[in-house]
Amino acid sequence: xxxxxxxxxxxxxxxxxxxxxxxxxxxxxxxxxxxxxxxxxxxxxxxxxxxxxxxxxxxxxxxxxxxxxxxxxxxxxxxxxxxxxxxxxxxxxxxxxxxxxxxxxxxxxxxxxxxxxxxxxxxxxxxxxxxxxxxxxxxxxxxxxxxxxxxxxxxxxxxxxxxxxxxxxxxxxxxxxxxxxxxxxxxxxxxxxxxxxxxxxxxxxxxxxxxxxxxxxxxxxxxxxxxxxxxxxxxxxxxxxxxxxxxxxxxxxxxxxxxxxxxxxxxxxxxxxxxxxxxxxxxxxxxxxxxxxxxxxxxxxxxxxxxxxxxxxxxxxxxxxxxxxxxxxxxxxxxxxxxxxxxxxxxxxxxxxxxxxxxxxxxxxxxxxxxxxxxxxxxxxxxxxxxxxxxxxxxxxxxxxxxxxxxxxxxxxxxxxxxxxxxxxxxxxxxxxxxxxxxxxxxxxxxxxxxxxxxxxxxxxxxxxxxxxxxxxxxxx
Amino acid sequence: xxxxxxxxxxxxxxxxxxxxxxxxxxxxxxxxxxxxxxxxxxxxxxxxxxxxxxxxxxxxxxxxxxxxxxxxxxxxxxxxxxxxxxxxxxxxxxxxxxxxxxxxxxxxxx
Numbered sequence: 001x002x003x004x005x006x007x008x009x010x011x012x013x014x015x016x017x018x019x020x021x022x023x024x025x026x027x028x029x030x031x032x033x034x035x036x037x038x039x040x041x042x043x044x045x046x047x048x049x050x051x052x053x054x055x056x057x058x059x060x061x062x063x064x065x066x067x068x069x070x071x072x073x074x075x076x077x078x079x080x081x082x083x084x085x086x087x088x089x090x091x092x093x094x095x096x097x098x099x100x101x102x103x104x105x106x107x108x109x110x111x112x113x114x115x116x117x118x119x120x121x122x123x124x125x126x127x128x129x130x131x132x133x134x135x136x137x138x139x140x141x142x143x144x145x146x147x148x149x150x151x152x153x154x155x156x157x158x159x160x161x162x163x164x165x166x167x168x169x170x171x172x173x174x175x176x177x178x179x180x181x182x183x184x185x186x187x188x189x190x191x192x193x194x195x196x197x198x199x200x201x202x203x204x205x206x207x208x209x210x211x212x213x214x215x216x217x218x219x220x221x222x223x224x225x226x227x228x229x230x231x232x233x234x235x236x237x238x239x240x241x242x243x244x245x246x247x248x249x250x251x252x253x254x255x256x257x258x259x260x261x262x263x264x265x266x267x268x269x270x271x272x273x274x275x276x277x278x279x280x281x282x283x284x285x286x287x288x289x290x291x292x293x294x295x296x297x298x299x300x301x302x303x304x305x306x307x308x309x310x311x312x313x314x315x316x317x318x319x320x321x322x323x324x325x326x327x328x329x330x331x332x333x334x335x336x337x338x339x340x341x342x343x344x345x346x347x348x349x350x351x352x353x354x355x356x357x358x359x360x361x362x363x364x365x366x367x368x369x370x371x372x373x374x375x376x377x378x379x380x381x382x383x384x385x386x387x388x389x390x391x392x393x394x395x396x397x398x399x400x401x402x403x404x405x406x407x408x409x410x411x412x413x414x415x416x417x418x419x420x421x422x423x424x425x426x427x428x429x430x431x432x433x434x435x436x437x438x439x440x441x442x443x444x445x446x447x448x449x450x451x452x453x454x455x456x457x458x459x460x461x462x463x464x465x466x467x468x469x470x471x472x473x474x475x476x477x
Numbered sequence: 478x479x480x481x482x483x484x485x486x487x488x489x490x491x492x493x494x495x496x497x498x499x500x501x502x503x504x505x506x507x508x509x510x511x512x513x514x515x516x517x518x519x520x521x522x523x524x525x526x527x528x529x530x531x532x533x534x535x536x537x538x539x540x541x542x543x544x545x546x547x548x549x550x551x552x553x554x555x556x557x558x559x560x561x562x563x564x565x566x567x568x569x570x571x572x573x574x575x576x577x578x579x580x581x582x583x584x585x586x587x
Contacts, residue, residue, distance in 0.1 A: 383554070384553065384554050386492075386493040386494075386555070387493075387496070388493065414496075423496060423498065423499050424498040443497070444490070444497040445496040445497075446494060446496030447493055447494045447496075447553070475553060475554025475555055476554040476555075476556075
């Protein structure tokens with residue numbers, strides 16, 4: 001009997017693989033209820049195209065202001081124009097670690113946990129902040145209403161510059177503390193002209209009251225009983241704020257704000273994965289929007305893992321870079337994101353490379369991308385099912401003219417025990433260029449009770465999967 | 478020549494229990510080997526086999542596998558096709574006749 005398999009879905013590896021062993025790697029789900037054939041489809045995540053390489057590394061931060069993008073790579077600050085011509089502006093004191101950036105339009109404030117610098121956007125110059133009252137040690141920066149706001153020096157305070165729109169003047173008395181709870185403030189972000197102050201256990205939202213002495217104060221009784229597990233994970237997108245949470249009950253839930261109410265967006269499977277990491281305080285995130293999908297990209301450097309939440313579908317998938325030398329999967333390479341020149345530019349966490357994310361690119365700067373989809377375990381009242389064939393419904397005829405990808409192959413393996421052990425790998429062609437009628441079909445697929453299917457592809461071709469049909473019948477044993 | 482283990486794997490593949498390239502689990506393999514031995518005993522009793530169970534000649538491999546599906550089918554929840562047993566016996570008969578005719582015949586002198 002031929003049946004359609006529920007083949008497309010998110011990553012969800014449950015505590016018991018028998019319950020759910022789903023994995024979606026380097027591809028994301030798109031929903032389209034106007035399509036009868038593919039109401040839920042799986043598309044490959046963007047490949048990367050190298051746009052430039054800084055002589056110093058790693059790429060620590062990037063920012064768009066005026067006609068240029070501004071980057072920190074290693075200990076050097078660069079200006080990059082629309083033609084990707086690079087101008088080195090000067091050096092900062094640190095070579096690695098996250099860098100906080102914020103702009104007031106004319107100045108870009110740059111902080112690295114030790115000192116502060118200002119980029120004059122019009123003059124394209126870099127100067128250290130020499131005001132002795134600048135709060136050295138801050139790591140996070142935001143801008144709102146002509147003020148730079150900085151925090152993260154371990155004191156629990158946040159500071160603002162003394163003179164509006166001038167990041168060079170600071171007054172040691174221009175600070176405040178989120179005192180609704182004694183936890184340390186570690187991150188700050190401005191969203192919809194409100195300042196979100198993330199503590200280790202709680203969060204407060206402040207707004208600008210116009211008070212001449214210190215313009216910011218807490219917005220009414222807005223106080224969230226969830227804090228932040230990693231300062232770098234606070235990011236805004238989709239008209240709200242996202243972060244990796246922590247509070248006095250535990251840590252490792254990913255939240256998005258629904259108004260002032262935290263809404264849990266991580267699943268038990270994601271939380272289980274995060275809970276298994278030795279470190280999560282080093283996590284960082286950035287957001288970007290491509291073809292209507294708003295992605296919150298959350299990377300755990302020590303664990304070598306990257307998770308991605310799509311606000312359009314509310315589903316998670318994994319992203320990973322495959323080392324071409326040894327085939328090992330590790331964290332996705334981007335460390336920061338800037339949208340400029342109509343491109344999504346990302347910096348490499350290890351090298352001085354800046355890439356453009358391109359949905360039509362099918363390699364990571366020339367290295368093959370492993371795309372993988374593993375289904376949940378099928379179930380037929382625990383009867384043994386006999387499978388004579390599986391046809392993956394996908395776009396075929398996508399081969400390249402020559403080289404790798406000229407005869408693209410889809411790999412299949414399956415598990416009959418819910419994902420614990422796997423069959424040998426099988427391959428099927430997905431059609432050379434123009435062979436649109438090619439079928440990715442596998443025959444003689446044995447039997448099992450809790451069948452999990454896994455397809456993967458490394459050829460540098462378009463990846464679009466709509467589902468699968470299986471020929472099978474239930475046995476009586 | 479085919480061994481019992483090889484025939485058992487072939488039997489499991491014929492039943493659809495195993496897919497291409499798969500190896501049987503120990504339990505499934507043991508059941509299938511039991512059935513191959515049973516087929517061999519039956520064929521021997523009918524005078525159709527004069528070889529050890531672990532040295533099944535090439536022409537008997539497919540008949541053994543077919544007949545094995547009749548015995549092993551119920552253990553794996555597969556429907557039984559009794560016609561497969563008859564078909565296997567016929568193939569064996571035809572095979573043994575062909576095998577005899579193709580052998581050199583030595584003259585015997587008394």
